[in-house]
Amino acid sequence: MPINVLVTGGSRGIGRATAIACGARGWSVGVNYMNDAAAAEATCEAVKKAGGEAVMIKGDVSKEDDVLAMFEEMDKRGPLNGVVINAGINATSMPLADMSVERMRKVFDTNVLGAYICAREAAIRLPAASTAGQSSSIVLLSSAAARLGSPNECVDYAGSKGAIDTLTIGLSKELGPKGVRVNAVRPGIIDTEIHASVGDPARLDRIGNQTPLGRPGSAEEVAEAIVWLLSPQASYVTGTNIDVTGGR
Structure with missing residues (x-):
């Protein structure tokens, strides 16, 4: 029976790299995207080329109806084994004193509420895979910002990722007895589009070069950690947060 995995925000960056890494293991992947259908289609083609199966699933994770439709689409493809809760946004770098409520609400709606809704739907479905003796795993995307705070850049984003750390701990205790x-x-500091999106494309090299390893990381390096956590090889690992930070 194929391993079925849903990756939210799977059309670019870390989500795309994760979807392709899943494909390389022969898994079937649901590639969620919000607007860029061309990027999602390209990711699906890359997953298939790597050796897996893929389907595009459009949906805004901050909208409950979209999330329900997303998971219902995955249900059609057989039991769900894994969910990577990756979709997230950031905004232009600035201190908290300059942030509008609209900006903060958008960040929290996507990064916190969206993650919680997706985690809820995963929590409903994944115990069935565990009961059938299959690997069953949720992997959430946090950020080093959760422990560094991102002062004068994005303390709202940092706070949203702190919520992910808490969700990981609490949900692991809820679902552990069910085998999930x-x-x-x-x-x-990872080489993705997010740095340009916050108005500071030079940030990647400026901060990446200050890490103990002396460089920024790649999306593929993060994806390897995610896929390991999804896999049966991480069968005794739960409630854990793995730093992929180059030592920062």
Whole structure:
């Protein structure tokens, strides 16, 4: 029976790299995206080329109806074994004193509420895979910002990822008795589009070069940690947050 995994925000960055890494293991992947259908289609083609199966699933994770439709689409493809809760947003770098309520609400609606809704739907479904003797795992995407705070840049984003750390701990204790593992990965400075999106494309090299390893990380390096946590090889790992930060 194929391993079925849903990756939210799977059309670009860490989500895309994760979907492709899942495909390389022969898994079937639901690639969630919100607007960029071309990027999602390209990711699905890359997953298939790597050796897996893939389906595009459009949906805004901050909207409950979209999330329900997303999971219902995955239900059609057989029992769900894994969910990677990756979809998230950031905004232009600035101190908290300059942030509007609209900006903060958008960040929290996507990064916190969206993650919780997706985690709820995963919690409903994944125990069935465990009962059938299959691997069953949720991996959430946190951030080094949760422990660094991101002062003068994005304390709202940092706070949203702190909520993910708490969700990981609490949900792992709820679902552990049902055989479902819940873990998180905490990326550091990773080479994705997010730095340009917050108006500071030079941030990648400026901060990445200050890490103990002397460079930013790649989306593929984060994906390897995610896929390991999804896999049966991490069968005794739950309630854990893995830093992929180059030592920062």
